[in-house]
Amino acid sequence: MIGYMGNKDDVLRRLGRAEGQVRGIARMVEQDTYCIDVLTQVAAATKALESVALALLDDHLAHCVAEAATVGGEVAEEKLREASQAIARLVRS
């Protein structure tokens, strides 16, 4: 099951925008843009990727984890463990 199924277009649009941001930063570096201005754009691109991650996680909890919870048992435990690890990776990245 794919949690982001209903939001696939939106996720792809956000990823396309983030990719464009990173390409724009490379262009800034090629043109010797002042460090601080480059850094501001890197922070913006990082935040954009974090937003994609939070959206994917929402969909995952609302679909995959919620569905597994209704099944219960080991299936539910496995999904919860996976989700916890994904959240920890995000918080620490």
Place this chain on the structure above:
Amino acid sequence: MIGYMGNKDDVLRRLGRAEGQVRGIARMVEQDTYCIDVLTQVAAATKALESVALALLDDHLAHCVAEAATVGGEVAEEKLREASQAIARLVRS
């Protein structure tokens, strides 16, 4: 329902340790400890608090959210929305 019920002692122990870390940092500052050494301890205390948050979140997903998911409907949606917002606050803090 309280998700951390089964881990209350562990959560309190971790919080007690984090509190001790913050008090220790204040003592370092009082004794004019070198900035970088103080900063190292602040980063460690921040990481300790993040770990408490991740543990609380795990318990919350495994109990409160999972239980709401089996009920379904608005109850489940409300719990998921709440959890998403809590995760976003952690990722952005």
Place this chain on the structure above:
Amino acid sequence: MIGYMGNKDDVLRRLGRAEGQVRGIARMVEQDTYCIDVLTQVAAATKALESVALALLDDHLAHCVAEAATVGGEVAEEKLREASQAIARLVRS
């Protein structure tokens, strides 16, 4: 040299407040406060510690690193390396 010398009282006040926040969170847990409300306070305490770190880092750059830069050579390089590592620890914590 201690960068935060001129702001010591302010740093201690902020640390005292952060310590009180962590103690308050422990009290919430003792009283079985709802997980999400506990998590909100943990995120707030984490942010408070991050602000202390950013203030200490500002003072460190403005005093210790700036002074080392006027000396130059290995002294400056060592201070810059130290500051970079401290910044990386904060960004990754």
Place this chain on the structure above:
Amino acid sequence: MIGYMGNKDDVLRRLGRAEGQVRGIARMVEQDTYCIDVLTQVAAATKALESVALALLDDHLAHCVAEAATVGGEVAEEKLREASQAIARLVRS
């Protein structure tokens, strides 16, 4: 003055890699890859961008800020203020 001048090729290489990572994530989403696997790659791309930011910041401190510190006065203060704000944006992103 551009702090990353001596590392321009390395910065561009890292940015090119980060851009490729983001494009790869979009491809994963197009192919309905499992949420958790997508999330793992988003966390990796976020970390890659953070590393670029830390490298740019190192160069900025070692060149632009260090140079301004030897001049002193308002020039130095302005550069320090700018650097502090950039660091805060990174820590909070």
